[in-house]
Amino acid sequence: MSVAVGVHRRRWRPSQIVLTAVGLLVSAVLVAPLVWTLFTSFKSEEEAVAVPVQWLPKDWTGQAWTNIFETGNITNWFVNSLVVSVCVTFIVVLVSALAGYGFARTEFRGKSALMALVMAGLMVSPAVLGVPLFTTVQSLGMVDTYWGMILPQCAPAAMVYILYRFFQGIPRELEEAAFIDGAGRWRIFFTIVLPLSRPSLAAVGIFTFIASWNNFLWPYMITNNPDLMTMPNGIATVMNSYGVQWAQLMAGGLMAGLPLIVVFVFFQRQIVAGVAHTGLAGQ
Amino acid sequence: MTSAEMSPAATPSVRMTTVGTPAAPRAIRPVAATAEASTRARLGRAFQHGGWFVAPFLLLYALFVLTPLARGLWLSFTDANITGEDASFVGFDNYTEALKDPLVWESLGHSAYFTLLVVPCIVVLALLLALLAHHIEHAKWLWRLCFFAPFLLPSAVVGNMWRWMFNPDTGLMDHVFGMESAWLTQKSTAMTAVVVATLWWTVGFSFLLYLAALQNIPRHLYEAAALDGAGPWGRLVHITLPLLRSITGLVVALQILASLQVFDQVVVMYEFGPGPEESTRTMVQYTLEQGFTSYRVGYASAISILFFVIIAAFALARMWLLRKREEGVR
Structure with a gap:
């Protein structure tokens, strides 16, 4: 039986040939802009804007890549992006796991009112309330600081809600058993609940890291100092400010975008599950 | 302990009750x-x-969500500038000015136009991609990789890439499609160019949601339908599509809320300007221009609050619809 299924699966039926051909065509269209960007980054600035357009560089050169490292602050931006995203991810996972568990499993005064307040926060984003958020952070003296970039990204109501729903689904018996064995609530949380929720925590962490690494609007608003900018921010503002050099711009863009894509190739299953999980939790 | x-x-x-009523004498629990x-x-x-569990989150939440909301509300009734000094109360002046400001309506219109173009396209494309990836039996990782990868790029990079793609004469779009005119320089196509870039960038996210939903449909439903003589088309129309209805609702809702707040890729594609003949200035962009370029923080806050009300209305409408549907099911 299993052999028969295996053979059946591997056979190239006509419908599979057609579907695969369509899939390859669609993939080619979707990947083309990335390939075009990659080829542009290996052209000289003159060749990049030469007419007629050529797909492949005539003379492959790493000039654009060496230029962005030599002239700009791109290494600074890269490190800043890394520091900000890692801090944001760590704080978000810790804080929203604690809060999700608190709302799901513990009792305290005004819990339901606070939960409703947190749900209301799903509608607030830096895009909607950017100016008041800026003046708030300004009054805390955090303009042009790491904390100013990091902390406002660390209060995502959505992540609390996702983990809250997840913790509600864990059978209470496990916690009760641990409690009978003499564990306190913090120990139960850290030794029983957190290990059980690894997939959900990973989902929240992955989604948060992607969102934070790619965040443009908030770092753009809160930093003026080119040394403090993150990758997306620096590429969009500083690299565009002295006349566009397309090959360098594409090289910088790839440097901002490729790390996540490379990570994705290796951790595809986890990332897909993580993004789908966080997205589906909105249901 | x-x-x-x-x-x-x-x-x-006594503490079991969350309201914290005074220690009323209660019957001792039966010995049995x-x-x-x-x-x-x-x-x-x-x-x-459990307050200690939620305290760290609530502190951050109060500082960076509730305070800006309250502050925005307060500022919207003042003529505050960026320094926050010498602000005086002006009542509803900012609001009446905003409602009469043609640029508020124009930028709201641009955001709404963008949303109207993006949302239906995303739903259809994501569904088609998911059906395709779901039904190809070979190299499943390849389709996920190719369809989803663009979503991992920063918006700023996407903006620059598509500015380059649409670049007159030297861009790839010009090369492949032989488009005579440059999309980025004409009012009629300016927003469409942003829509194309956005579709390419974000379709992967909705694609994943549809793919997950497709994988959750129990196989026995298809087997039963096949026994009843349903062909592939019949199975798609009578089983797959009806079962995807709730995920479509989610995709539409998430996309509406995200699209109304569009900013990043638009400003990067148009170099932080308002686009050809001011045709791509979005709601978020206008708010930030008022706050950070004109330094009119009070006025910008009033526009923010109006915008927040619109977003909240959409979110509440969705919650209401969901609840109604749940009641309908019962």
Whole structure:
């Protein structure tokens, strides 16, 4: 039986040939802009804007890549992006796991009112309330600081809600058993609940890291100092400010975008599950 | 461990009630209470004071969500500038000005136009991609990789890439499609160019949601339908599509909320300007221009609050629809 299924699966039926051909065509269209960007980054600035357009560089050169490292602050931006995203991810996972568990499993005064307040926060984003958020952070003296970039990204109501729903689904018996064995609530949380929720925590962490690494609007608003900018921010503002050099711009863009894509190739299953999980939790 | 956890199970717990009523005398628990019930009671007490679990989040939430909301509301009734000094109360002046400001309506229109173009396209494309990836039996990782990868790029990079793609004469779009005119320089096509870039960038996210939903459809439904003589088309129309209805609702809702807040890729594609003949200035962009370029923080806050009301209306409408549907199911 299993052999028969295996053979059946591997056979190239006509419908599979057609579907695969369509899939390859669609993939080619979707990947083309990335390939075009990659080829542009290996052209000289003159060749990049030469007419007629050529797909492949005539003379492959790493000039654009060496230029962005030599002239700009791109290494600074890269490190800043890394520091900000890692801090944001760590704080978000810790804080929203604690809060999700608190709302799901513990009792305290005004819990339901606070939960409703947190749900209301799903509608607030830096895009909607950017100016008041800026003046708030300004009054805390955090303009042009790491904390100013990091902390406002660390209060995502959505992540609390996702983990809250997840913790509600864990059978209470496990916690009760641990409690009978003499564990306190913090120990139960850290030794029983957190290990059980690894997939959900990973989902929240992955989604948060992607969102934070790619965040443009908030770092753009809160930093003026080119040394403090993150990758997306620096590429969009500083690299565009002295006349566009397309090959360098594409090289910088790839440097901002490729790390996540490379990570994705290796951790595809986890990332897909993580993004789908966080997205589906909105249901 | 706190003393509460150690105390004998028979002690009635006042703290169990969240409202914190004064210690009214309560009947002592019957001696015959089972061991299980007493454990539950002790456990329940152990999990009181959960406030410490939520405190760190609530602190951040209060500082960076609630404070800006309250502050925005307050600022919207003042003529505050960026320094925050010498602000005086102006009543509803900012709001009446905003409602009469043609640029508020124009930028709201641009955001709405963008949303109207993006949302239906995303739904259809994501569904088609998911059906395709779901039904190809070979190299499943390849389709996920190719369809989803663009979503991982930063918006700023996407903006620059598509500015380059649409670049007159030297861009790839010009090369492949032989488009005579440059999309980025004409009012009629300016927003469409942003829509194309956005579709390419974000379709992967909705694609994943549809793919997950497709994989959750029980196989036996298809087998039963096949036994009843349903062909591939019949199975798609009578099983797959109806079962995807709720995920479509989610995709539409998430996309509407995200699209109304569009900013990043638009400003990068148009170099932080308002686009050809001011045709791509979005709501978020206009708010930030008022706040950070014109330094009119009070006025910008009023526009922000109006915008927030619009976003909230959409979110509440969705919640209302969901609840109504749940009641309908029952």
